[in-house]
Amino acid sequence: MSEGHQAVNCDGRAQSWATRRLKPSSQRKGEPEVHMNDHMRRLSTPWAIAVERSMRIANSEIAPGIILDPACGSGIHLAAMCLETGRVGLGIELNEEAGRFAAANMNRLLEKGGGPARDSNRILIGDGLDAESALKTYHKSLQNSNFSSAPPVSLLHVDPARPLDAQNHTLDEMAPPIGELLSAWVPLMNQDELGPALLLDLSPRLSRKQRGEIDAILDEVAPGSSRTWEWLSQGGGRIDRLSVWVGPLASESSHRAIRMGAKTVLRTVEAESPTPFISEKRGMPPSFDQWIVIVDPAVVEARLHSAWLASFDSAGYNPIWQRASLRRPILVSDTPPPDSIREDPFTVAVGRVCGHRLSSPDMENAPTVARAAERSGIGHLVLRCEVDPELHPKIQKRLNKALKGVEGDRGFIVDVPVSRGDNWHVVHVTCVES
Ligand SMILES: C[S@@+](CC[C@H](N)C(=O)[O-])C[C@H]1O[C@@H](n2cnc3c(N)ncnc32)[C@H](O)[C@@H]1O
CATH class of the missing domain: 3.40.50.150 (Vaccinia Virus protein VP39)
Structure with a gap:
């Protein structure tokens, strides 16, 4: 009252x-x-x-x-x-x-x-x-x-x-x-x-x-x-x-x-007319040399991903949409995205696939993950996959330590769902941002 x-x-x-x-x-x-x-x-x-x-x-x-x-x-x-x-x-x-x-x-x-x-x-x-x-x-x-x-x-x-x-x-x-x-x-x-x-x-x-x-x-x-x-x-x-x-x-x-x-x-x-987001089901992870664009989730939550993509002059770029982990939308394509997409503020990261692994990065395997990235020319690897939020900064720190002093490109790891019949599992895909 x-x-x-x-x-x-x-x-x-x-x-x-x-x-x-x-x-x-x-x-x-x-x-x-x-x-x-x-x-x-x-x-x-x-x-x-x-x-x-x-x-x-x-x-x-x-x-x-x-x-x-x-x-x-x-x-x-x-x-x-x-x-x-x-x-x-x-x-x-x-x-x-x-x-x-x-x-x-x-x-x-x-x-x-x-x-x-x-x-x-x-x-x-x-x-x-x-x-x-x-x-x-x-x-x-x-x-x-x-x-x-x-x-x-x-x-x-x-x-x-x-x-x-x-x-x-x-x-x-x-x-x-x-x-x-x-x-x-x-x-x-x-x-x-x-x-x-x-x-x-x-x-x-x-x-x-x-x-x-x-x-x-x-x-x-x-x-x-x-x-x-x-x-x-x-x-x-x-x-x-x-x-x-x-x-x-x-x-x-x-x-x-x-x-x-x-x-x-x-x-x-x-x-005025948002479009439904359909994450394409694929039985295989993005293959080596395919391209991944991680897109800001605001575009997809607003269901404006089609309008956003249509705003670029991107003839010859024919990506599919997938949803990596729970909330991270990605575009997967055979050809590199045009510069206009690379430079767009809604683009979080762009990279070419250079590695796959089944297990999620953790405190124990971080040095091994870092060495594999180094072999692909990566000198700084950013976690862009779902890991326990408390462990996230610790694993990232361990990756940074393992790659300290290594010359190379930036790269990232993203988790991409792969479907097997009615089930699906996750493949951790490493990309190089050259
Ligand atoms: C999320 S905060 C607002 C923050 C504000 N936008 C700012 O920038 O600081 C919500 C506020 O509503 C107040 N509040 C909750 N119920 C209320 C009510 N029935 N009448 C007035 N204020 C209320 C809370 O005390 C709280 O300070």
Whole structure:
């Protein structure tokens, strides 16, 4: 049961309060200093991602009104949106300490100086689900500061806290739960014919079924509004963010994959009609001298792999798609991929097959694996196959040690499934990146 909200101004007082408790620090090199305890840090959106998204939001036509983040955590995503769009922000946070730090962070990050817009930013301590009480408290707080306006919400961004094992939980276990949250806020939002401007930041691990449940919620709260599902990768071989952009924030495409660099977007692929991913079953592993391209999983999870491949002028290059290990998509071909694919930001690695082994690299066999790679002209071998995440850096270290001082090309090992009737096994394929 909600017990109302407490409004905190995003001003020097909030900042002094926070500074007395926790020294501000920069999360990554070159990023602004903010107040965050360890728990908040684990949950917070990286600053570069928040800024990049906010720049895209700033290019959208959104109805007049303020930006709401009803589960604002550290407040840095809200601050980035306010900075880039020039709009006022309202954050709500259940945890009092986090909410007070968020008010201080807003003050640190927003442009200095007074004025009605700058002084209208607020963080409310309380339940983000209780929309009517929150709006009432916000407007009352503006009145107390002698502002006569009662601005509506016209953009809602939410990044709910999610159970770590997201796939085995229901959407209701997100905090706050998305369905209840949107049902409470969307009817109160200022919107035009494109529908409500919503940005939902979701767990990249959501299953296809859970994504269907989100679609069903959006069909109900924003019927007829466009939406774009976005898979974002920072190049580490996994999906880093999954989000849905609704109404005026949506593009013309229903699916989008983004490869983000340290600060900017390196490549975007979009399409209206995604294609199913079919991993070709082969009874033999890729043969020596065939070529393997490891592709960023964002392209395949978004089902945009065909659109991505079609974006290249690749006459004469006729690869097949396979899925190495659980999540690593690969292209296998007889001819080398064109330079445009080699150089594409969604390409993780390209190599020519030079070795096979049945057993997975481990701590014992690493020196033998390294010697075999050396015989194929490899001087640095990268593990790109499924191994126990705890052992992964240790095995990699052992490979590096065994190849120390060896002159040669870079190479990688990838695990490719090979089918035998109804069963399949894995062959570890070594490739040289010359
Ligand atoms: C994933 S974090 C948000 C992180 C934020 N995007 C950032 O960059 O720091 C989710 C936040 O929602 C808060 N929360 C959970 N349930 C809530 C509720 N019902 N009302 C308000 N805040 C809530 C949690 O305390 C947590 O700080």
